[in-house]
Amino acid sequence: MKTREMQTTLFYPDEAVFEPEALHYDLGKRLYDEFQARGVTLRTAPSHNRLEVAGEDHCQRFHHAKRMVAVGVKHSLAPQPCRPSADYRLVLNTSCPAKCHYCYLAATLGERTYVRLYVNIDEILQAARKQIKKQAPDVTTFEASSSSDPVAIEHLTGALGQAIEFFGQEPCGRLRVVTKSDHVDSLLAVAHQGHTRFRFSVNTEEIVSRYEEGTASLDRRLAAAVRVHEAGYPLGFIIAPLIIYEGWRLEYAELLDRLAASLPPTAAEDLTFELIMHRFTQRSRRLILERFPGTTLAMDTRDRIHKGFGKYVYEPQKAQELEGVLRSYIYERFPHAQIEYFT
Template sequence: MNAGLALDGKREAAPKLWRPRRVLVTPAALEWEHGRAILERASTLGSEIIELKSNRLTGLSGDNERQSYVNAKTTLAVVVAPPSKLRLQPIPPSADWRVDLAEGCPAHCQYCYLAGSLSGPPVTRVYANLPEILGNLEDYVGRGAVTSRSADRMHEGTTFEASCYTDPLGIEHLTGSLAATIAHFGSWQAPVKLRFTTKYDAVQPLLGIPHHRRTRIRFSVNAKPAARFEGGTAPVSARLNAMRLAALAGYRVGLTIAPIMPVENWREAYATLLEDAAAATRDVPDLDLSVELITHRFTPGSKTVLNGWYPGSDLDMDEQTRTLRTTKFNSVKYVYTSDVMKEMRGFFENAIGSTLPSARILYWT
């Protein structure tokens, strides 16, 4: 397969980049060179730049919940990460530590995992104090409890997850934060790895960075009947082609298959997805491919928020067909029943073993 061609042999269309209608910037963010550079990129794209008079975000609320959602989703806010963001939190089962370059996402996924997790309107906040964020990471090396202490994953070293509360590639053309972070890890002489997952395909600016294989780019993908819930993202075929380009550039890559749903004819649909992934990586030399398997779940709070954001959605969130689970934080979530989970897990483990035999399954959840 030619590196410049899509899976169907046609030339891949150029990635579609998000252009926020307006950009809010706080006085504190303007003090950072990185923050000012973000404004320059946004201005070049034609976004309206609004300099706030205080470090508090304003002007996001609308006349109703839907208008507030639209206002937030068309806005980028350039702010300074608060001190709490510099106190890193573990992020099992993905990585040792969560490092936030931003918070919020421009996509319109009807199952959005951020719904109910982040307070207020879903504005995308990007952090201007990137040098401070990166300079803070060294104190956490060797102190993790996920990969650092796992017999199966200890070879990854201390891992840092950069996509817990955002899709960093979806906003990279505006921030430049991801490229800077990859370069930081690439030059960092320590047993560390950077990880992020994305539903976008604009990887070209990252391909020439001297990453030294210390970054794993995972592409969040889904079967066609489930991918229809992912508005504002790159097509799955484009994501798989981007995974190919990243792997050819020497990056460790991964598939995050999520959220897995027992949709109609789900076995055939997910089998096709795995075959497409195999086609995208078939002739890549020195391929390092991981797979993470995440089933759909929701909380009472996230269901309420999502129903407000997407009132016409037919996403299945029927509590009567689910099992109620209590998390370690004493909150509750609804997951598939044990029979459904067992059946789907067995299918994926067998299908991945036969279709992507070199891939490592990191976890099922």
């Protein structure tokens, strides 16, 4: 079938570590049985937060961790803010199987980049409901992708589908999802009621092929975006990280041309864009160079300004040029699009 041929391989770990408490939940038991049947190495540990990862150096441990999952119970349920993309984070899982060189999340997680699957999804959603009720009749938005790519691991838990359905029933709640995966098909028939905006993270062919290991190709993401639109979801794109390199203007123009050529005209009627320029910290730079010793990702502090909290971004003149060029490219092709922010 064409759709199947177009999809990337589903992720299954080599090793899964279970908190004993997770086995009191149906999802925990189901994951245990499924991993056991697949021959995944299983062990238990008291907490998903502090697992030892095998490997002689950071590079080995990083690549090993990306083949591991931890199955646990999420105890910190108080909603955390998530500006500028939403009011709050909705954390259904942490980390993802892909290896984008620039991933801010992988840098924040340090040695603990293994995928964490939380089994108490009902409790996580009830905490969101409490917050929605508190702010009603105002609409409260939640970001499901602030700590992972939930679509890339949806086949393991079904948690995102459950959350989409939950938000479909919440008159004052809205969900936002971002992905670089094309495994959207299990979500197409979910009763979303238009309450979940599905965004695809895209970039130039050069950046996708050089720095986004283990993600779906651009063509596959765009084909998935069309399926999501046809299923009635509001659609959007995040272009991130925006990187200045030789030929960047032409290649971002080509990216926007590909979007325009791929999407049906109806998609352009309600389309959002979010623009995020590349940033790094001294710590993330060190970790990236250890994990990907041959990376060509530019991280020279002499090209950037220090923005506070250890972050380096393009200096104002370059940032303004990036923003101006991207905005004009988008509006030339999608005059009705909403550019939600540039940061």
